[in-house]
Amino acid sequence: MKRTLLATCASVVLVLTAGPAPGSFAPVFRKVSSHCYYVEPPTGTANTAAVMAGDGILLIDPPPPAETPELLNALRNITARPVRWVVYTDYQRFRAGDSASFQKMDALIIGSKEQDRLAASLPAADPNLVAQPEPMRPNPRFLFGRQLHLFPADIEIRILAVRHRARTAGDVIVFVPSENVLAVGDLFNPSSYPLIDSGPGEGSATGWIDGLKQVIDSVPLLKSAIPQPKPEPKPKPEPAAVPELEKTLEELVTVIPGHGAPSNLLQMKDLLSTAQKLKAETARAVSYRRTREEFLRLLSWDAYGSYGNLEAFAGQLFDDLFRK
DSSP: OHHHHHHHHHHHHHHHHOOSOTTOOOOOOEEOSSSEEEEOOTTSOOOEEEEEETTEEEEESOOOGGGHHHHHHHHHTTOOOOEEEEEOSSHHHHHHSOHHHHHHTTOEEEEEHHHHHHHHHSOTTOTTSOOOOSOOSOSSEEEESSEEEEOOSSOOEEEEEOSSOOSSTTOEEEEEGGGTEEEEETTOBTTBOOOOOOSTTOOOHHHHHHHHHHHHHTSOOOOOSSOOOOOOOOOOOSSOOOOOOOOOTGGGSEEEESSSSOEEHHHHHHHHHHHHHHHHHHHHHHHTTOOHHHHHHHOOHHHHTTSBSHHHHHHHHHHHHHHO
16 A cells, blocks of 8 residues: 555656656747747747737747647736737748638738748748648738838837848848837847858848848937936945946847847847958958958958858858859
8 A cells, every 4th residue: 555655656746847848849938128028949949029019919930830829828828918910030930930820810910022022932842831721821911011110009119121132032120119129030140140041032141231230220229318317426335336337228229039048239239240340351352362262261260250150151251242
C-alpha cells in the first residue's frame, strides 16, 4: 500500500513540475509601453507585437496558422478586446499568414501594394511559405500605397511602406508616436547586418541603407512643449551617490525587431552609421577595380565585424555597386 501511494505521489510531482513540451509554442506577452506589447516566441519564428487601441487590437506579424490559437489565448490573458487589424512587415508573412482565423474574427488584413505584388508573383509551391488553398492573398484586406494612419479612439498608429528596395521591395513598419514604439520586422536586427532577399523579394543592400535612414527620419524626436519646473535643489548625500545616466531621445524610442529582444533607435542609428561607412569602403574597392574576392579578403573585420552576417552583406553591397 505504501509503495503504491509513493509511486502515485511521484507521478503527480512529475506532472506538476513538467514544463511545456520541447518545441511547443507558449507565448507570453511583455509590456513595452502603455498600449504596446510584444512576444518573443521560443520556436525561432518572428516576434509578434500588439497595440491595444480603443476597443480592438492591432497585431503585427502574428505567427503561422498552427500557432495562432496559442497566441490568441495569450492575448486573452491581458485583454478581452478582439483583434481588429493585422499587419505583416514583409510579403512572405503577408501571403502565408493565418487570414482564415482572423477573417472569422472580422479582422482586417492590412498590407502595402508592393507586398501584394510580391506575394502574387511567388509560385504556390514555394517551400518558404505555409501551404494555403487558393487564393493565396489574404481576404478581407486593405492595401495602401506609402502610408496609412489609424485613429482607433485613443491612439494614433502609423503604418509606413519603405520607399526603397530594402530588405525586400515590400518592407512595412508600424510606429505608435505617443508611445515611442516602432515595430520594424526583419528590416533591423541590433546585432546583425540584414539578410537581404535579393531574389523574389527584390531587395537591395544599398537600398536597405537608404530605407533604414528613411525609417529613422520618420520618427520625430520631440521634447515636451510644456516648460517643466526646475526641481528644488536637494542636499548631497554622504557619500555622494553616482548619478543615473540620462537617456538620450533616441534611447527612449523602443524598437521591436523581427527577432530577439527590443532595441532602441540609437542602436538602429549605430548600425546605419557602420553600414554607411562599409558602403563607402565598398565603393572605393569598386573604383580601384578590385574583384569581389579581393574586396572580401581585405575587408577590415575590426572595423565592421561587431555585427553578424558581415561577409554576406558586404558581398551584396559590392554586387550592387559593381552593377552601377
